[in-house]
Amino acid sequence: MKPSKSSGLGGALMGAAFLMATSAIGPGFLTQTAKFTEELVASFGFIILVSVLLDIGVQLNIWRIITVSRQRAQDLANNLLPGLGYFLAALIALGGIVFNVGNIAGCGLGLEVLTGMSAQTGAIISCVFALVIFWYKDAGNMVDLITKLLGLLMIALTVYIAFVSKPPMAEAMHKIFIPDKIDVMKIVTLVGGTVGGYISFAGAHRLLDAGISGSAAIKDVTKSAVSGILVTSIMRFILFLAALGVVWHGVKLGSQNPAGEVFRAAAGKAGYMFFGIVLWCAAITSVIGASYTSISFWKTFHPAIAKNEKIIISLFIISSTSIFMKSPNPVKLLIFAGAFNGIILPLALAVILIVAAKPGLLNGYKHPLWMQVTGWLVVAVMTWMSWLTIRHNIGELL
Numbered sequence: 001m002k003p004s005k006s007s008g009l010g011g012a013l014m015g016a017a018f019l020m021a022t023s024a025i026g027p028g029f030l031t032q033t034a035k036f037t038e039e040l041v042a043s044f045g046f047i048i049l050v051s052v053l054l055d056i057g058v059q060l061n062i063w064r065i066i067t068v069s070r071q072r073a074q075d076l077a078n079n080l081l082p083g084l085g086y087f088l089a090a091l092i093a094l095g096g097i098v099f100n101v102g103n104i105a106g107c108g109l110g111l112e113v114l115t116g117m118s119a120q121t122g123a124i125i126s127c128v129f130a131l132v133i134f135w136y137k138d139a140g141n142m143v144d145l146i147t148k149l150l151g152l153l154m155i156a157l158t159v160y161i162a163f164v165s166k167p168p169m170a171e172a173m174h175k176i177f178i179p180d181k182i183d184v185m186k187i188v189t190l191v192g193g194t195v196g197g198y199i200s201f202a203g204a205h206r207l208l209d210a211g212i213s214g215s216a217a218i219k220d221v222t223k224s225a226v227s228g229i230l231v232t233s234i235m236r237f238i239l240f241l242a243a244l245g246v247v248w249h250g251v252k253l254g255s256q257n258p259a260g261e262v263f264r265a266a267a268g269k270a271g272y273m274f275f276g277i278v279l280w281c282a283a284i285t286s287v288i289g290a291s292y293t294s295i296s297f298w299k300t301f302h303p304a305i306a307k308n309e310k311i312i313i314s315l316f317i318i319s320s321t322s323i324f325m326k327s328p329n330p331v332k333l334l335i336f337a338g339a340f341n342g343i344i345l346p347l348a349l350a351v352i353l354i355v356a357a358k359p360g361l362l363n364g365y366k367h368p369l370w371m372q373v374t375g376w377l378v379v380a381v382m383t384w385m386s387w388l389t390i391r392h393n394i395g396e397l398l
Contacts, residue, residue, distance in 0.1 A: 012210035013224040015144025020059075020203035021231035022147045023289025024194045025154065025282050026099070027106025032193060033236055034258035036186050037243035042168070042175035044240060047183065049176055051190040052233045054378050056226065058195045058349055059203075061367075061375040063225040065352050066204040068365045070213040073201050073348065074297050076355045088351060089297040091344050095197035096294030100320035101327060103286040108324070110280030113260070114273060120325055126280070127321040130287045134313050143206075143288055150281040151231065157274045158238045165245025165266040172244055188343075188385045194232055196345040198293040203228050205296040215365050242266060291316045346382040349375060 037044045062073070069076055078085030104123050111122030136142045193199075207213065207221060239259070246265045247253065253261045263275035291313050299306040353375045356367035 011144060012207065012212055013220055014148060014227065015141075016203035016206040016210070016212075017224045017228035017231060018147040018151045019143065019206050019289055019292070020199060020225075020228035021235070022151045022154075022282070022285035023199045023202045023293065024232045024286075025151070025235050026103050026193075026286030027109070027279060027283050028099070028102055028193050029236070030106075030239065030259035030279060030282055032186075032189060033239045034243045034253055034262050035255070036183075036190075037240050038247050038253045038258060040179075040181055040183065040186070041247060042171045042244060043179035043181050044186075044244075045172055045176035045237075046179035047186050047190060048233070048236050048240060050187055051194060052229065052236075054187075054191050054381065055195045055229050055232070057374045057378040058191075058200050058345065059225040059229055060222060061349065061356065061371055062200050062352050063204040063207070063221050064218060064371070065356050065362065065367065066201070067207050067213045067217055067221045068215055069355070069362050070208065071361075072205055072208060072296060072300055073352065075300050076361065077351050079361055080351065080355055080358075084351065086301070088348060089301070091347070092198045092201070092297045093294050095344055096290045097316070097320060097323075099197065100287060100290040100294075100316070101323045103283045103290060104317075104320050104324045105327070106279055106283030107287065110276050110278075110283055113276030113279065123321055123324055126284055126287070127317055130284060130291070130317050131314050133288060134291070134310055134317075143292065147285050147288065150285050154278050154281045155231075155235055155238065157278050158235065158242060161263050161266045161271060161274065162238045162242035162245065164271075165242045165262070166249075167241040167245035168248050169241075171248075172241060184385050184388050188382070188388075190236075191382065192343070192345060194236075195229075196343075197348075198290060198297070200345065200348065201297070202289050202293040205293055209296075215363070287317060287320070291320075343386040346379045346386065349382075350379050353379065 036047065040047065066073060066076070071079070074085035074089045076085070077088045104127065105119065107126030108119035108121070108123030111117055111125060112119045115122070117125075133142055133146060203224060204221075207217075207224065212220065239262075243253070243258075243262045246262050251261070251265045253265075259279070260272060260275045263271040263278070265271075267274065295305075295309060295313050295316060298312070299309050305312060353372060355361050356372055356375075359366055
């Protein structure tokens with residue numbers, strides 16, 4: 001997917017940022033944020049803050065190393081240790097397909113809310129929509145445009161819901177820094193759902209396709225990476241405030257559709273329709289991001305894969321849709337996907353950081369020591385948290 005010559009540098013940078021952000025903002029993102037807000041109330045703001053700091057440490061390292069080296073993550077891994085890139089690509093693809101089944105489910109549910117059609121019919125329509133995007137003659141530009149427009153629409157509608165839900169702002173600001181309770185599992189799930197698995201590489205691989213690479217692009221790449229995290233974080237905090245306002249006033253969200261209940265409780269029938277729009281936008285942009293990035297991990301392994309990229313992406317989307325049609329409970333799949341990708345994250349980031357210490361693989365570029373230290377701290381923290389998650393929640397992860 002090559003960019004159009006008419007797409008400027010700024011458009012490509014923002015396109016990469018929104019591809020990463022909208023890949024993260026999917027059905028699981030909406031469900032987790034609403035559900036965790038109900039469980040932790042205002043203290044969930046602290047969990048979001050910690051996850052944002054970890055997200056930034058991940059993204060700055062991964063985006064910079066990949067673009068400076070002019071190589072995708074799987075090629076860097078193979079150069080570091082033959083075969084490691086194939087292993088990493090397999091993990092990313094597995095996490096991507098699990099996420100994508102949930103994304104397709106979200107598409108179907110979103111259209112069901114808006115039109116009353118069955119979720120299965122909505123999923124098929126959304127599958128066709130995604131295929132049209134990738135088969136458009138200027139697919140790269142179309143992906144950038146769609147993710148930006150739908151991303152902004154999601155944020156605008158959620159801002160309205162947060163406003164009418166009247167959250168306790170003073171309590172929220174206080175608990176962001178002094179929480180009553182800290183839940184490690186929720187931090188792992190949030191980080192895994194925001195920058196875990198394929199998501200942390202989405203924007204960086206998109207920048208390579210757009211021709212933005214090398215040491216001269218470091219400043220622009222850093223700006224794009226931080227922008228992607230900020231877009232995701234803004235959406236997370238806005239949805240948190242919306243859910244907090246509803247929960248604070250005594251509404252029980254339930255377990256079936258907690259995010260939908262937030263919108264309904266705040267603004268009635270119109271709010272629930274807004275939820276349908278937000279859910280579909282979140283889901284379809286995540287389908288695009290998951291499919292594009294998962295296949296980008298394989299297309300350098302053989303010329304035939306790169307040559308038939310659109311066909312393989314199409315098969316990925318169709319397979320995800322087919323699995324959803326046979327899956328009775330996509331909600332559990334979404335929770336599993338967030339945790340699974342959170343566990344993949346420290347391994348993927350560790351590979352990138354080891355590469356960062358080898359200037360020979362980076363065209364002579366020397367990665368700043370503070371960024372390496374920050375990255376390894378994230379690896380250590382996420383490894384520890386992932387171990388706790390596996391140990392205490394092994395029944396849910398299997």
